[in-house]
Amino acid sequence: MDKKVALITGGSRGIGKKVAEEFAKNGYNLVINYVSDNTNLEGLEKEFKNLGAKVLFIKTDVTNYEACGEMVNKAIETFGKIDVLVNNAGITKDSLLIRMKEEDFDKVININLKGTFNMTKNVVPVMIKQKEGKIINISSVVGVVGNAGQANYAASKAGIIGFTKTLAKELASRNIRVNAVAPGFIQTDMTDVLKDNVKENINNQIPLKRMGTPQEVANVVYFLADDLSSYITGQVINVDGGMVM
Numbered sequence: 001m002d003k004k005v006a007l008i009t010g011g012s013r014g015i016g017k018k019v020a021e022e023f024a025k026n027g028y029n030l031v032i033n034y035v036s037d038n039t040n041l042e043g044l045e046k047e048f049k050n051l052g053a054k055v056l057f058i059k060t061d062v063t064n065y066e067a068c069g070e071m072v073n074k075a076i077e078t079f080g081k082i083d084v085l086v087n088n089a090g091i092t093k094d095s096l097l098i099r100m101k102e103e104d105f106d107k108v109i110n111i112n113l114k115g116t117f118n119m120t121k122n123v124v125p126v127m128i129k130q131k132e133g134k135i136i137n138i139s140s141v142v143g144v145v146g147n148a149g150q151a152n153y154a155a156s157k158a159g160i161i162g163f164t165k166t167l168a169k170e171l172a173s174r175n176i177r178v179n180a181v182a183p184g185f186i187q188t189d190m191t192d193v194l195k196d197n198v199k200e201n202i203n204n205q206i207p208l209k210r211m212g213t214p215q216e217v218a219n220v221v222y223f224l225a226d227d228l229s230s231y232i233t234g235q236v237i238n239v240d241g242g243m244v245m
């Protein structure tokens with residue numbers, strides 16, 4: 001039987017990598033997008049192969065619309081379909097608005113929000129043709145409640161929520177479900193940069209008293225791609241240890 005195919009942006013590290021592993025463990029082949037030159041593709045390929053997946057790696061900046069289209073074409077040439085799109089690639093460039101540079105606002109919006117548009121716009125025609133598909137967008141609780149020092153990031157993640165709900169409405173009749181996951185604080189390179197006292201403060205504000213793991217986010221992403229969630233679309237699921245309720 002044909003294996004299902006998941007395309008994950010920013011699948012080389014952190015949450016995206018765990019998401020990719022979860023799909024591989026569950027019998028999917030993978031299209032892994034990344035952007036950095038120093039990515040250890042051999043090591044990653046070995047890991048995913050050991051989990052039984054065939055992997056196509058594609059180095060593409062998700063801010064480039066044409067390049068996203070080429071990525072989708074390559075995925076189709078290689079695997080013939082895309083069952084699941086996970087828009088995960090994202091960055092932060094934090095500072096209070098008063099000090100925020102215009103270029104840092106644009107950069108975060110371009111990667112996090114426009115990148116999500118670029119990929120989705122190119123993948124949706126494929127899913128419509130297939131008569132099915134699942135799209136999972138990685139937002140953040142910061143997009144739900146805001147956070148001082150992250151106006152650019154919060155705007156991008158709130159934008160992803162509006163985008164998700166709109167597409168869920170537009171695409172439900174095409175048998176395409178669209179949902180978002182809003183992680184709280186998760187242990188990855190993105191949060192490793194925080195000072196120990198900041199991390200301790202954060203942990204104290206989380207009812208479960210700890211940061212989450214990438215695996216705990218991957219579990220929910222996989223659930224939203226699986227038939228177990230067949231009646232769920234247009235939702236934002238917080239994975240945040242109870243931080244936002």
Ligand code: NAP
Pocket residue numbers: 009010011012013014015016033034035036037039060061062063088089090091111138139140141182183184185186187188189190191
């Ligand atoms: P991470 O460890 O910093 O990984 C970021 C990933 O995005 C990397 O794979 C990176 O690729 C990729 N990426 C960055 N810019 C890109 C671009 N222009 N084009 C293509 N790929 C690009 O981050 P993470 O913590 O796993 O975060 C993953 C997602 O979860 C992000 O959307 C983030 O906003 C969201 N999130 C994270 C947290 C958290 O606490 N960690 C909380 C809420 C939401 P390279 O490896 O090639 O650089």
